[in-house]
Amino acid sequence: MDWQAQNTALLKIWGEAQTQMLDAWGRIAQQAQSPFNRNNSPFASAMLDASTEAIRQGIRAMAFDADPTAREAAEKLFISQTSVVRLLEMSLRIWGSLLPVLQAGSDWRYALREQMNWVKTQTLQAATHGLHTSGTYQQLWSAFLEDSQTFGKPWLDDKDKTTQNGAAGGDMVWEAYQKTFGELVTLPTSLWTREIDDGMRLAFAAWVDMQQALYDYNVILSETWCAAFEQFMFDLIRLMESGEMLESVRDMLNRWSAVADNSFKQSFLTEGYIRAQSRLVQTVIAYRQRQRQVNERFMHMFDLPTRTEIDEAHRRIYELRKEVRELKREMAAIKAQLNGGQS
C-alpha cells in the first residue's frame, strides 16, 4: 500500500479512533469525577497526556477496595497503553518525514540523523524539566528553599520574620540598633543560629551538586533512549528493504522493547553511565546527610532526640543483646558440663 495514502487515511480516521478511545477511558475518569480534557489534538498521545491525571484518579477511585498490587497494575496497564500510542505516533511521524528521501533513493541515514537531532532536543528538554542547573545564585537558592520546605520550614519562617522586622523599622536609628545589636539579641528566640545557617548553606551546596548529577544522569538516559529509537527506525527501514512486515502494532511494540532494552543494557555497561550513576548516588547521599544535619540541629533546639542519637541507642541495645545471647550460650554450655559431670 502507498504509505502516503496510508498516512493521510490514518489521520482521517484518527479522529474517530480517538473519540472511541476517549470514550472508553472517559468512563473510567468519571469514577473520580475528575475534569476530563477532550482536546482536539490530531495526536492521541496529546489527548491522553491531557487526561492522564483524570484517568489515573478514576482508576484509583474505581479500585479503591482492590488489592494494592492489582490497583498499581491497573495504573501501569493504562500507562503502558499510552506508551504504545506514543511510540506508534512518533514512528509514523519520523517515517513520514523520511518518506521523500526514501522515495528519491537518497541517503536516508543522513535524513534520519537530522530527525533524531530534533528528537534529542525534545527528549532532553523533557528529561531535564524541573531540574535546576543554571541561573543566578538567587534563583537557585529560591528553588532550593522551595525544595526544602518540609525540613527547613521552621528556619524559613523565622528568617522571614526577621527580614520583615528589619524592613518594617525603616529609619536610621532602628537600622543602627538592629544591625549592631538587635539581631544578636533576637537570635535565641528566633532559633536562627549560625549553626543552622551554616547547615543550610552546606545543604544548598549539596543540593546544587545533586541537581547537576541528576541532570547529567538524565542526559545519558535521554541520549540512550534516542539511540534506541534511532536503532528502531534503522530496523524498520531494514525490514522495509527486505520486504518483511510486522503483523500488528503489538509486534512493533515487542520489537521496540527488545531494541530498547538492548540499547539501554549497552549504555548501562559503559564507563560513562557507571560514572554518572555513581555520582548521582553519591550526591543524593551527601544531600541526604546535609539535610539530616540541619534537621538534627533543630531537634536539638527543641530537646527532641535526633536520628543519630536513636541510632546510637539502637547500636547499644544491639550490642547488649548480642552480649546477653553469648552469655546465655556460655551458661548453657557450663550447665551442660556440670550436669554431665554430676551424672
Add this chain to the structure above:
Amino acid sequence: MIPEFPLALSSEQIANELVEMSRRAVEGVRALSQVRSEDIAYGITPKTAVYHDDLVTLYRYTPRVVAPLEPPVLITYALVNRPYMIDLQEDRSLVSGLLDLGLDVYLIDWGYPQRNDRWLTLDDYINGYLNDCVDHLLGSLKIEQINLLGICQGGVFSLCYAALNPSKIANLITMVAPVDTHVPDGLLNLWMGANGGKPSIDPEKMVEALGNIPGDVMNFGFLMLKPFELGLQKYLSLLDTLDDSAHSTNFLRMEKWIFDSPDQAGAAWAEFVRHFYIENGLIRGEIEIGGQRVDLKKIIMPVLNVYAEKDHLVPPASSKALEGAISSSDYTAVSFPVGHIGMYVSARVQKQLPPTIADWLKARCSPINLG
C-alpha cells in the same frame, strides 16, 4: 517502488488495533479493580512455626509421607524479597514438589528488618540466626546433620555456613547463587561496584545516610536492568490473558512478590556489597564472618549446584565458578534454560526441579519412620 511503513496493516486496521487495545485495557483496569487481596493469596502449603528469634522464624512444612527422607532440608532464602516465591501457588511451588517427593522441608523466614536492625551484620545472620536454626533442628530432632538448600543470596549464606560448619551439613544445594561476582556480563554486579577497579558505590556511606537500605531502592535497580520488558511489555501482556482469570491472578501474585521487598539491614548489606561484590571475597577466600575466614575448600560434603542459563541477575558463570572453589569430590551442576525468576515459576522447571533435588538427595540419604 514506493517505500511502505513495514506494518502489514491498513491505516484503519492500525486505528482499530489501537481502539481494541484501549477497549481491552479498560476491561483490564475494570477486572483488576475487582481483585481483592484474598484472591491472590500466596504461600499456600501448610506450615508451622517451630522456632522464633527476633525477626526470624523457622517454619516446618507439613510432611506428606509417613517416612520422610532424613535428614530434613533446611531452605535459606535471600534477604532481598520474600521467601514465599518458592511456594507461590499450588502448581508453582518448589516446596510442594519436594514434599510430594517425600522430603521433610524447613524454611527460614528472615522477616522485615526495622530501623533498629540496621546494626545486624552478616555474622548475626550466618553465625547467629542461621546457626541457631540449624542447632534447633539438630537438637530437637536429635540428629547430627541437616541438608542445606540456599537460594540466591541465601545460597551464598549456605556456602559460608557450610564452609564454617562442615560437620553439620550432610548435603549442600545451592540455587542461582552468586559465587564469582567479577565474571563478565553481570550488569547487576557492575552496579553493585564489582568492576574490579574503583568501586562505583560506597556501601558504608549509603548505610550511614539511609540506615537500612530501602527495598524500593533495590527494586528500582532490578527493574532498571530491563526497563522496557519489565516496565511496559509485561503489563501489556495482561491484555492477552484478561479472560483467563487463573493467569491474571498468577501475574498478580508475581507482581506482589516483586514489590514486596524488605528493607536491607544496613550493616549486613554494606558488608555483603563490599566483601562479596566489590572485593569478590568469596571466590578469593578473603571473606571473614565473625572473625573466621570462609574457606570454600572446607566444603567437602556432596554439593548440587543449580543455576539458570538465562539469568540476568546472577550470570551462569558466576554460579558455575563454585566447582573449582570447593574440595567436594561429589559435585553436580544442573542448569535450566530459564532466567532467575523462571527458576521458581516456570511450569517446566517446576516439573523438573523438585525431582532433580529429591533424586539427588535420595541417592545420598535414607528415609526415616515418623510412625
